[in-house]
Amino acid sequence: MAQKFAWERSGETLRLQGALEEETLGPLWESRHEATSGLRVIELNGLERVDTSGLALLVQLAALVKQQGAMLRLEGASENLMTLARLYNLPENLMPLAAS
DSSP: OOOOEEEETTTEEEEEEEEEETTTOHHHHTTTHHHHHHOOOEEEEEEEEHHHHHHHHHHHHHHHHHTTTOOOOOEEEEEHHHHHHHTOOOOOTTTOEEEE
């Protein structure tokens, strides 16, 4: 059974909460262009779990913001998420993580 996932946009910030997993990320994936328009910060400290599909979505969101000519900061990354990004050897420009 999939855990809950929610996201909320406030100004230039996108707040993520719950489990960002393959089973839960569909609504954000479908709204990714609207969700990233004018985006500067994604707050991750509300995430309880992120799987590889969730990590891929975060990379995609960062790429969309970069295509808009802006810089994105991912704030509040858990040690588990940072470890996952390191295991995939993701460079800083793809995954601009800041620890919580």
